[in-house]
Amino acid sequence: MSNIIVAQSGGPTSAINASLIGVVRAARECDSYDKIFGALHGISGVINEDFMELTDTEEELIMRTPASYLGSCRVKLPEVAPGNETFTRLFEVFKKYDIGAFFYIGGNDSMDTVDKLSKYAKLIGSDVRFAGVPKTIDNDLVNIDHTPGYGSAAKFIASTMLEIGYDTAVYEAPCVTIVEIMGRNAGWLTAAAALARNDTNPTPQLIYLPEVTHSEDEFIDDVKKVLEKTNNVVVAVSEGLKNKQGQYMTASTAREDKFGHAQLSGVGKYLETVVRDRLGIKCRSVELNILQRCAGHISSKTDLLEAEGLGWFAVEKTIEGYTGFMASIKRVDSEYSEADDNYAVSFYMVELDSIANKERCVPREWINEAGNDVTTEIVDYIMPLIQGELQPVYKDGLPLYASIPHLVPRS
Amino acid sequence: MSNIIVAQSGGPTSAINASLIGVVRAARECDSYDKIFGALHGISGVINEDFMELTDTEEELIMRTPASYLGSCRVKLPEVAPGNETFTRLFEVFKKYDIGAFFYIGGNDSMDTVDKLSKYAKLIGSDVRFAGVPKTIDNDLVNIDHTPGYGSAAKFIASTMLEIGYDTAVYEAPCVTIVEIMGRNAGWLTAAAALARNDTNPTPQLIYLPEVTHSEDEFIDDVKKVLEKTNNVVVAVSEGLKNKQGQYMTASTAREDKFGHAQLSGVGKYLETVVRDRLGIKCRSVELNILQRCAGHISSKTDLLEAEGLGWFAVEKTIEGYTGFMASIKRVDSEYSEADDNYAVSFYMVELDSIANKERCVPREWINEAGNDVTTEIVDYIMPLIQGELQPVYKDGLPLYASIPHLVPRS
Numbered sequence: 001m002s003n004i005i006v007a008q009s010g011g012p013t014s015a016i017n018a019s020l021i022g023v024v025r026a027a028r029e030c031d032s033y034d035k036i037f038g039a040l041h042g043i044s045g046v047i048n049e050d051f052m053e054l055t056d057t058e059e060e061l062i063m064r065t066p067a068s069y070l071g072s073c074r075v076k077l078p079e080v081a082p083g084n085e086t087f088t089r090l091f092e093v094f095k096k097y098d099i100g101a102f103f104y105i106g107g108n109d110s111m112d113t114v115d116k117l118s119k120y121a122k123l124i125g126s127d128v129r130f131a132g133v134p135k136t137i138d139n140d141l142v143n144i145d146h147t148p149g150y151g152s153a154a155k156f157i158a159s160t161m162l163e164i165g166y167d168t169a170v171y172e173a174p175c176v177t178i179v180e181i182m183g184r185n186a187g188w189l190t191a192a193a194a195l196a197r198n199d200t201n202p203t204p205q206l207i208y209l210p211e212v213t214h215s216e217d218e219f220i221d222d223v224k225k226v227l228e229k230t231n232n233v234v235v236a237v238s239e240g241l242k243n244k245q246g247q248y249m250t251a252s253t254a255r256e257d258k259f260g261h262a263q264l265s266g267v268g269k270y271l272e273t274v275v276r277d278r279l280g281i282k283c284r285s286v287e288l289n290i291l292q293r294c295a296g297h298i299s300s301k302t303d304l305l306e307a308e309g310l311g312w313f314a315v316e317k318t319i320e321g322y323t324g325f326m327a328s329i330k331r332v333d334s335e336y337s338e339a340d341d342n343y344a345v346s347f348y349m350v351e352l353d354s355i356a357n358k359e360r361c362v363p364r365e366w367i368n369e370a371g372n373d374v375t376t377e378i379v380d381y382i383m384p385l386i387q388g389e390l391q392p393v394y395k396d397g398l399p400l401y402a403s404i405p406h407l408v409p410r411s
Numbered sequence: 412m413s414n415i416i417v418a419q420s421g422g423p424t425s426a427i428n429a430s431l432i433g434v435v436r437a438a439r440e441c442d443s444y445d446k447i448f449g450a451l452h453g454i455s456g457v458i459n460e461d462f463m464e465l466t467d468t469e470e471e472l473i474m475r476t477p478a479s480y481l482g483s484c485r486v487k488l489p490e491v492a493p494g495n496e497t498f499t500r501l502f503e504v505f506k507k508y509d510i511g512a513f514f515y516i517g518g519n520d521s522m523d524t525v526d527k528l529s530k531y532a533k534l535i536g537s538d539v540r541f542a543g544v545p546k547t548i549d550n551d552l553v554n555i556d557h558t559p560g561y562g563s564a565a566k567f568i569a570s571t572m573l574e575i576g577y578d579t580a581v582y583e584a585p586c587v588t589i590v591e592i593m594g595r596n597a598g599w600l601t602a603a604a605a606l607a608r609n610d611t612n613p614t615p616q617l618i619y620l621p622e623v624t625h626s627e628d629e630f631i632d633d634v635k636k637v638l639e640k641t642n643n644v645v646v647a648v649s650e651g652l653k654n655k656q657g658q659y660m661t662a663s664t665a666r667e668d669k670f671g672h673a674q675l676s677g678v679g680k681y682l683e684t685v686v687r688d689r690l691g692i693k694c695r696s697v698e699l700n701i702l703q704r705c706a707g708h709i710s711s712k713t714d715l716l717e718a719e720g721l722g723w724f725a726v727e728k729t730i731e732g733y734t735g736f737m738a739s740i741k742r743v744d745s746e747y748s749e750a751d752d753n754y755a756v757s758f759y760m761v762e763l764d765s766i767a768n769k770e771r772c773v774p775r776e777w778i779n780e781a782g783n784d785v786t787t788e789i790v791d792y793i794m795p796l797i798q799g800e801l802q803p804v805y806k807d808g809l810p811l812y813a814s815i816p817h818l819v820p821r822s
Binding site: 008011012041044065066067068071072073074155158159160162163164166167168169170171172173177195196199200201284286287289290291293294295296297298300383386387388389392394396397398399401403404 | 423455476479483484485566569570571573577579580583606607611695697700704705709711798799800805807
């Protein structure tokens with residue numbers, strides 16, 4: 001029997017370790033692979049032979065631990081070409097450790113890595129199999145109903161927006177609160193703010209996604225209209241909000257990371273200033289920041305179980321002989337399943353090159369005509385993804401998480 | 412039997428509604444008072460006769476609901492003087508509703524209100540009794556071991572810092588993360604960040620409280636020293652950090668609220684810029700913002716039970732004939748109590764004018780000599796306050812909270 005390598009890449013989520021456990025459990029149970037190597041810090045860990053064996057791990061604890069148990073990296077592989085140094089090195093390592101399959105849990109860029117590895121394998125006639133297990137809180141991958149990590153982030157965002165609604169409503173004086181939410185050019189995360197509304201909590205009254213361009217004047221008009229009905233206005237805005245000219249509403253701070261994605265920040269602070277200057281009322285901005293991707297204490301159970309299931313599915317498919325695919329999720333008709341609440345999913349394989357370097361945005365018809373709110377369709381879409389909670393485990397008053405190998409400080 | 416009024420004032424906390432329930436339960440059980448009126452939006456609700464009866468409420472749900480069930484206000488009463496219009500009006504209302512006692516749940520400024528009301532009562536020979544029930548996440552009241560609301564905020568901060576430690580450690584590249592924490596001129600909340608450290612999580616490595624002044628140079632030297640050992644630096648800073656000249660490290664944005672407290676924001680962003688400019692490495696800042704005072708889904712059970720107990724205690728003492736006091740908490744020797752873990756408290760009364768307009772800061776000896784960390788004494792002090800969790804109650808994937816009367820939108 002050959003061995004496997006599993007690694008994690010890209011930004012942290014609350015569900016990425018559930019996929020890791022899915023891979024580990026399937027590899028152990030399916031009895032087709034021998035050793036399970038975890039590569040530390042993504043593909044770099046393979047290059048550097050920085051491995052740990054995952055045969056006997058605290059699975060339940062790792063499952064609920066946020067961020068990346070194995071660490072992450074932001075390495076982009078070169079284009080596939082015969083004799084390329086990086087690929088030669090990687091396949092040397094695969095041979096040395098008798099690797100039968102490699103599983104990469106990550107986002108868009110990680111799927112690009114898996115795609116290149118499987119293409120190089122084909123080029124040199126290697127029989128190592130390659131599978132991608134998706135994750136991203138942004139939910140912006142194509143060819144998947146929703147991505148692992150999104151449901152937990154959406155649950156944190158909706159819960160926090162509900163609590164912010166309670167917090168901001170205590171005073172009678174007019175006040176505007178702007179909450180800036182992640183998601184780059186896709187509004188999926190920001191749309192989750194709509195789930196905070198209920199019979200008594202009307203906030204957020206305004207939701208701005210980056211799929212529609214906006215102007216300062218329209219924004220101020222929107223806020224004024226809400227102020228006619230209530231003194232407590234809460235606004236959810238995507239970090240990637242653009243003006244009518246298509247520029248980020250904080251264009252001055254735009255930078256690019258090494259994949260050419262713009263680094264966004266500051267639309268909340270910008271709109272805070274606009275409200276204060278033009279309406280002369282109290283305004284604060286809140287940036288949910290990295291909390292929305294690492295709040296493991298309020299993960300969605302649905303999200304974690306699906307993430308685990310996808311890891312398991314990827315392993316099964318490599319055993320069946322498949323390679324060069326991403327494990328994906330589709331919603332299926334729950335009439336034919338045992339699931340409650342009209343929600344059920346099944347897993348399937350999609351081609352890697354249909355994923356890489358594409359971005360899935362919120363459909364225009366799921367945003368209202370004025371572009372300042374979402375429709376019920378997207379609420380119905382998100383609702384099942386945030387359902388369920390793990391039984392909380394606390395130690396000394398804090399959530400209990402697994403000890404992370406790469407967190408141990410250098411001595 | 413006479414009736415009572417209870418009201419809430421000041422900023423939201425996760426425990427202020429537990430004190431409300433304590434008052435309600437005691438007033439009902441003690442059989443000395445008849446009706447329980449909740450005044451909406453603090454003392455303004457009394458002036459405006461904006462009352463709701465609290466006889467039959469969803470107590471368990473209100474107990475766990477963050478922010479103020481009855482709404483809040485920021486009204487400062489005038490100085491006590493015979494015939495003053497505001498006081499005359501207030502005591503008219505007390506008479507009209509046959510009020511035997513008034514309970515005000517709030518912070519420093521609210522205690523000032525209770526103090527003035529009890530002094531005016533003495534002046535005019537009224538037998539209405541007045542009691543203050545403290546709350547503030549800042550933990551900066553004097554004559555109390557710790558304030559209700561602080562334990563829950565500290566639990567959120569420590570949990571979030573732990574999750575941020577996991578999140579920021581995933582990459583190998585050098586990165587500094589600055590986390591800005593509330594607390595005005597007192598470092599109690601920021602000190603709670605130290606509780607996030609454990610065997611594998613060394614972060615935050617640096618903790619700066621406002622009780623010690625700092626310089627940019629010292630800060631950069633501190634960060635450099637940590638970078639010699641690890642690439643992942645997390646820094647906890649108080650919003651009220653001051654430089655050697657005693658100015659807020661974001662002096663340019665300092666404003667004052669109507670009580671003369673400076674409005675602080677931005678030390679995190681400021682230090683982020685300093686790190687990026689002077690060290691040329693990746694740096695982000697995270698502002699925990701209002702989330703730290705309203706995260707009801709991760710409240711400390713110890714905090715909520717003590718908050719409830721203080722409300723109950725205040726009612727009992729007015730029945731015994733006391734007036735013009737604040738219900739306070741002291742730690743007692745647990746050898747003589749049934750409590751575990753060497754932690755036990757008892758309640759007692761303190762004079763209101765010993766509280767108002769005073770600020771309790773972290774003792775210098777609980778901060779290390781270099782002023783960039785806290786000592787174990789403060790960790791031991793905070794630890795019992797964050798212990799215990801309520802059994803979580805979720806509905807449709809979100810924490811279930813009580814419907815708030817003042818949250819219902821105007822039609």
